[in-house]
Amino acid sequence: MRDVIVIGAGGGGPVVAKELAAKGLDVLLLEAGPRHAKPREEWSTFEEDANNPLTGYFRLGPTDRSKPAWYREWPQNSFVWQLSGVGGTTQHFYGNYPRAYPGVFAGYEGADRNEYDVNHRFPFSYGEMVPYFEWVEAIMPVQTAAMGTKEQLFFKGAETMGLPVQTTKTTVKASYRPQENAILQPGGTAGRTADKNLLNYPQATGCTFCGYCFQGCMRPKGAPRNQYAKRSTDNSYVPMALTAEVWSRGGKPAELIADAYVTRVHTETRQGVLTASGVTWRDNVTGDEHREDARVVVMSGGCTENPRLWFNSGLPNPNGWVGRGYTDHFFDWMIGSFDDYTGNPKGVGSSARLDYPPYGGLENVGLPPALNAFAGTLSDSGIRGQYKNGRGQTGPWDGPAGRVMGPELKELVAGGIDKLLTVLVITDDDVEAQNRVTTSALPADENGPIPKVTFQQRKRTKRTLKNREFMARKAAELLRGAGAKKVYRIDWAPLILHVQSSMRMGASEHNSVLDPTGETRAVKGLFVADNSALSNGLGGPNPTLTSQALATRTAENIFTKYFGGDPWVRTSAPVVSTDPRISVRLGELGL
Amino acid sequence: MAEPRNLSRRVFLARIGVLGAALGGGGLLTRGLLNPADAATNPLLPPAVDLVRPVLAALARDTLNGLTAFALPGPDQYSRTQRASSSTPGALDAGATDFMINALDNFVPFPDALAQPISAALVTGLADSGVNLPGLEVLPAELRSLDQAFAAVLQSDEAIPLSFPIAGLLNLMATQVNPAAVNGPHLSPFARLTYAEKARAFELIEKTDSDLVALLDVQFPEPLKASVSGLLKFVGGALIEFATFGAYSEYGVLDRSTKTLRRRPVGWTLTGYQPDGPVEGWDDFIGYYQGRKEVHD
Numbered sequence: 001m002r003d004v005i006v007i008g009a010g011g012g013g014p015v016v017a018k019e020l021a022a023k024g025l026d027v028l029l030l031e032a033g034p035r036h037a038k039p040r041e042e043w044s045t046f047e048e049d050a051n052n053p054l055t056g057y058f059r060l061g062p063t064d065r066s067k068p069a070w071y072r073e074w075p076q077n078s079f080v081w082q083l084s085g086v087g088g089t090t091q092h093f094y095g096n097y098p099r100a101y102p103g104v105f106a107g108y109e110g111a112d113r114n115e116y117d118v119n120h121r122f123p124f125s126y127g128e129m130v131p132y133f134e135w136v137e138a139i140m141p142v143q144t145a146a147m148g149t150k151e152q153l154f155f156k157g158a159e160t161m162g163l164p165v166q167t168t169k170t171t172v173k174a175s176y177r178p179q180e181n182a183i184l185q186p187g188g189t190a191g192r193t194a195d196k197n198l199l200n201y202p203q204a205t206g207c208t209f210c211g212y213c214f215q216g217c218m219r220p221k222g223a224p225r226n227q228y229a230k231r232s233t234d235n236s237y238v239p240m241a242l243t244a245e246v247w248s249r250g251g252k253p254a255e256l257i258a259d260a261y262v263t264r265v266h267t268e269t270r271q272g273v274l275t276a277s278g279v280t281w282r283d284n285v286t287g288d289e290h291r292e293d294a295r296v297v298v299m300s301g302g303c304t305e306n307p308r309l310w311f312n313s314g315l316p317n318p319n320g321w322v323g324r325g326y327t328d329h330f331f332d333w334m335i336g337s338f339d340d341y342t343g344n345p346k347g348v349g350s351s352a353r354l355d356y357p358p359y360g361g362l363e364n365v366g367l368p369p370a371l372n373a374f375a376g377t378l379s380d381s382g383i384r385g386q387y388k389n390g391r392g393q394t395g396p397w398d399g400p401a402g403r404v405m406g407p408e409l410k411e412l413v414a415g416g417i418d419k420l421l422t423v424l425v426i427t428d429d430d431v432e433a434q435n436r437v438t439t440s441a442l443p444a445d446e447n448g449p450i451p452k453v454t455f456q457q458r459k460r461t462k463r464t465l466k467n468r469e470f471m472a473r474k475a476a477e478l479l480r481g482a483g484a485k486k487v488y489r490i491d492w493a494p495l496i497l498h499v500q501s502s503m504r505m506g507a508s509e510h511n512s513v514l515d516p517t518g519e520t521r522a523v524k525g526l527f528v529a530d531n532s533a534l535s536n537g538l539g540g541p542n543p544t545l546t547s548q549a550l551a552t553r554t555a556e557n558i559f560t561k562y563f564g565g566d567p568w569v570r571t572s573a574p575v576v577s578t579d580p581r582i583s584v585r586l587g588e589l590g591l
Numbered sequence: 592m593a594e595p596r597n598l599s600r601r602v603f604l605a606r607i608g609v610l611g612a613a614l615g616g617g618g619l620l621t622r623g624l625l626n627p628a629d630a631a632t633n634p635l636l637p638p639a640v641d642l643v644r645p646v647l648a649a650l651a652r653d654t655l656n657g658l659t660a661f662a663l664p665g666p667d668q669y670s671r672t673q674r675a676s677s678s679t680p681g682a683l684d685a686g687a688t689d690f691m692i693n694a695l696d697n698f699v700p701f702p703d704a705l706a707q708p709i710s711a712a713l714v715t716g717l718a719d720s721g722v723n724l725p726g727l728e729v730l731p732a733e734l735r736s737l738d739q740a741f742a743a744v745l746q747s748d749e750a751i752p753l754s755f756p757i758a759g760l761l762n763l764m765a766t767q768v769n770p771a772a773v774n775g776p777h778l779s780p781f782a783r784l785t786y787a788e789k790a791r792a793f794e795l796i797e798k799t800d801s802d803l804v805a806l807l808d809v810q811f812p813e814p815l816k817a818s819v820s821g822l823l824k825f826v827g828g829a830l831i832e833f834a835t836f837g838a839y840s841e842y843g844v845l846d847r848s849t850k851t852l853r854r855r856p857v858g859w860t861l862t863g864y865q866p867d868g869p870v871e872g873w874d875d876f877i878g879y880y881q882g883r884k885e886v887h888d
Contacts, residue, residue, distance in 0.1 A: 178883075346875040379828075405662060410664065
């Protein structure tokens with residue numbers, strides 16, 4: 001009998017595991033995918049090796065890469081970029097840690113208060129969230145991003161748009177700025193040389209500008225795991241959870257088991273109340289099933305897997321909202337072509353942003369060749385110059401929106417991939433019941449019926465569609481301002497990469513799965529702590545910080561309600577995840 | 592009244608490419624091999640099913656050559672046939688067709704329970720399209736033998752290589768766009784299309800109310816029926832995106848055991864990426880915007 005079982009070691013689960021391990025609870029952290037304990041041996045810098053969604057080390061599948069990935073049903077042109085493995089999608093993220101816009105929280109009184117997704121706000125105020133934001137920001141740590149050539153160019157464009165520079169953590173109006181990110185700032189030789197021999201830790205500390213965020217951060221070479229530049233949870237929260245005894249008085253290290261696919265959450269009725277009692281997981285390697293009981297179970301498998309596990313466990317869904325309300329920021333993609341060097345594939349993938357509440361935002365994204373090609377060909381608007389698939393929007397970009405592919409793509413990159421600047425268009429998108437996870441009618445896999453992710457991208461709300469068009473125009477304006485000779489709009493088919501709110505927390509029992517404490521309304525002792533718990537799409541900011549802040553708050557609620565403890569976030573100071581005590585202990589553990 | 596049935600079978604098999612690949616001019620099988628009289632009297636001939644498998648594989652490869660050349664044209668014959676070629680290396684030089692076949696046949700975790708009926712739908716479906724297909728005369732006996740061989744392949748316990756139904760889909764659409772594509776250079780109708788015709792074939796696949804979806808859905812019971820419709824919309828996009836990813840990736844030159852490159856990838860040459868190979872870092876740190884290293888509320 002454990003105190004707490006956490007299902008999933010992605011962006012959210014390790015937060016709960018670390019916080020409760022620090023309080024001395026007995027925590028079991030189960031991860032369905034691989035644990036990359038030795039990245040220098042297991043990883044590389046190649047897109048095919050890392051990012052091939054079928055065979056790469058960053059895929060949705062078991063550790064054994066000779067086995068197929070896990071199949072998921074997407075009944076539309078789309079791509080749901082799920083990752084299994086310790087770290088989850090933070091393994092390939094860019095470390096962006098903006099706070100959610102205040103307008104998405106209850107009690108917001110700004111002049112634009114009616115312009116947000118007013119029916120699906122967080123059930124508490126922005127002010128209540130701030131201490132949790134600050135807690136996570138101190139742990140990672142979150143810092144102001146260093147600037148490379150592509151950021152300088154992005155700012156050059158932003159400077160032509162008549163917007164102020166944001167110099168606070170909180171976003172209060174349309175503005176631009178360097179990202180606040182969970183990337184250690186460059187120190188020593190980092191960012192100042194391309195000579196491999198000069199880029200070993202500790203001569204180099206923090207970000208070396210290698211440009212391989214999406215292939216996994218294992219730099220500077222020779223650094224302890226918890227001092228790699230990018231603060232994915234496998235480099236930050238997980239090491240803290242596994243070493244809790246050395247940095248927290250009374251802490252007890254969490255136990256982590258990888259390749260452990262949870263197939264069922266068990267419940268029992270206690271005094272007439274349906275209560276979680278434990279889980280069953282399946283060992284990917286042996287196929288053996290294991291069962292373990294716990295006082296509290298936390299689902300952190302992500303926006304697609306949590307609903308699946310819920311359905312496959314036969315848990316009640318009285319208001320029908322399990323899996324519904326999935327938000328994805330309805331991205332779009334804009335490519336600017338320049339005469340001069342842009343630095344596109346170098347440095348952190350995305351270190352500059354423009355926020356535009358209540359419409360969404362923009363950020364630059366540097367990509368290597370194959371991902372750049374993928375990004376240019378994922379479209380709901382056909383192929384430029386050939387067909388439009390009923391769309392092909394025109395505007396301040398060149399020609400109709402659509403795939404840049406074949407001869408046109410070849411010509412576009414022929415000048416050099418470092419003469420492109422690409423901008424991600426982020427939409428403040430509404431929670432909609434129709435965008436959802438259900439159980440697929442396709443054959444089950446070894447872990448049970450598989451999830452089906454449905455997005456009705458052409459039938460989204462008027463506000464969502466309007467916001468996307470607004471931000472696409474702003475992206476074109478920015479690229480023109482930066483000096484782009486040509487601007488291409490792709491009109492992405494849903495690329496489901498920022499995922500939120502499929503198990504949403506809400507004030508109303510009619511359209512939420514979680515109550516305002518993070519506990520499921522239908523099953524006591526069962527909590528959800530990851531992006532799926534978010535109440536909405538946050539207005540557009542990248543979700544990790546808000547998700548981890550909310551998971552911290554949920555961990556406090558678990559500790560106070562089920563273990564008789566006191567909250568700690570407002571009364572104590574956090575330990576930073578780069579703490580040398582953690583490094584030393586990781587060394588002793590061979591990690 | 593076997594003749595109308597045979598006619599429509601002939602048309603359909605021609606349209607998905609297998610008839611031409613097996614028996615057409617330059618086809619991979621000599622007609623005698625499928626002649627039931629010969630097969631009955633010559634014990635040295637392998638069963639038709641063993642003859643058909645390599646035909647399907649060759650047809651799939653040829654079709655996917657047509658696809659990858661569409662994604663990234665080069666100096667090859669497939670690019671020339673589509674009348675969009677280029678003097679610099681393309682997808683075929685990058686090994687993108689192998690990338691697609693390996694992915695489809697070995698790694699797309701697509702349930703065989705679905706691949707099997709889709710494949711069956713593609714070879715057993717009746718194409719009442721009114722499309723006239725020139726130049727394929729097949730004797731009913733040969734057609735019957737070919738049909739029986741397909742049935743045997745589809746009913747065997749071996750997983751259907753996913754590249755086969757994908758190729759069938761592309762070829763079916765190819766002959767919808769240009770009926771004359773049943774004959775010509777290469778083995779597959781899709782590879783015979785011009786660039787614009789290939790685009791038109793994808794337009795048909797992506798179209799929400801595609802006739803193809805209706806045609807194939809007929810073969811499936813609910814609730815699978817709705818899934819197949821959605822799946823085809825996904826496949827239309829994914830084929831383009833993955834072929835392009837593969838063409839620009841290191842697939843063809845990556846030594847997986849040593850995690851090193853045997854040669855410079857085509858995608859890197861075309862884009863000027865990593866001129867000196869993989870790095871540990873770059874000297875691209877300029878400073879902090881407006882000199883600001885931290886912010887507070």
